[in-house]
Amino acid sequence: MPLTPLDIHNKEFSRRLRGYDEDQVNEFLDQIIKDYEAIIRENKELQNQVAASQDKLGHFSNIEETLSKTIIVAQEAADELRGNAKKEAQLIVKEAEKNADRIINDALSKSRKVALEVEELKKQATIYRARFRALIETQMELLTQDGWDSLDNREPRGIEA
Template sequence: MPLTPLDIHNKEFSRRIRGYDEDEVNEFLDQVIKDYEIVIRENKELHNQLLAMQEKLDHFANIEETLSKTIIVAQEAADDVKNNAKKEAQLIVKEAEKNADRIVNESLAKSRKIAMEVEELKKQASIYRARFRTLVEAQLDLLSGDGWDTLENREQSHDKTPEVQELY
């Protein structure tokens, strides 16, 4: 058990011959008591400060733990957002590729259809040209042939008939 200032104050020493001067010893003990009381007060203050500091340390340790957990949760949330964004981006890219393939296929189909229509039109134009050429050649043959001269002669002979003259 530690020594208290009261223990020092109440301490009685036995008396002997030629002992120490009692007043000096009492003065010294009074000084020791004062100093010891100061030390005890300081010790109590330091102990209270230590408790307050320990309480603050515990509080900050709790805050640190909470912040660590919060950072971990935030990191996990960020990772989730990042992963979801990657998945969404992949879906968008796949959808865009599908649309691009569809557009290309539709364009190819339209291109083939137009090419077939162009070929059909070329064939029809070729047939038309051949028929027109045949018609023109037939008309030229008719114009350059004997039949035209015969028609001209007939027309001249009809001009001389009264019936034809009436028509004019």
């Protein structure tokens, strides 16, 4: 067990002949007591500072560990978010491609339908023109027949002069 200032203060030495000067020894012991007390106080303060530093170190270690875990979680969340965004973008692109294909197919179908209708209308126009020409030619034949000339020379019936 280490010495305390009280142990030093209460220490008594036996007396001998031709021993040390008692006043000098007492003064020296008083100085030792003062220095020893100062060292003990300083040691206590340093121990308190070490304990406080260890507490702070523990606190900062906990903060560091928490921050590390938080960073890892944030990185994982960012990676997951990036992956989800990529998947969603791919789905959007596929959906857009499907819509584009559908629109193109609809347009092609309508274009074919219109082309068929145009062809049908051309055929009907050709038939109509042929029939109209035949009608006109028939009417022209009627007009050019000899029977019309005889009608022009006859007198009107029922009107007598």
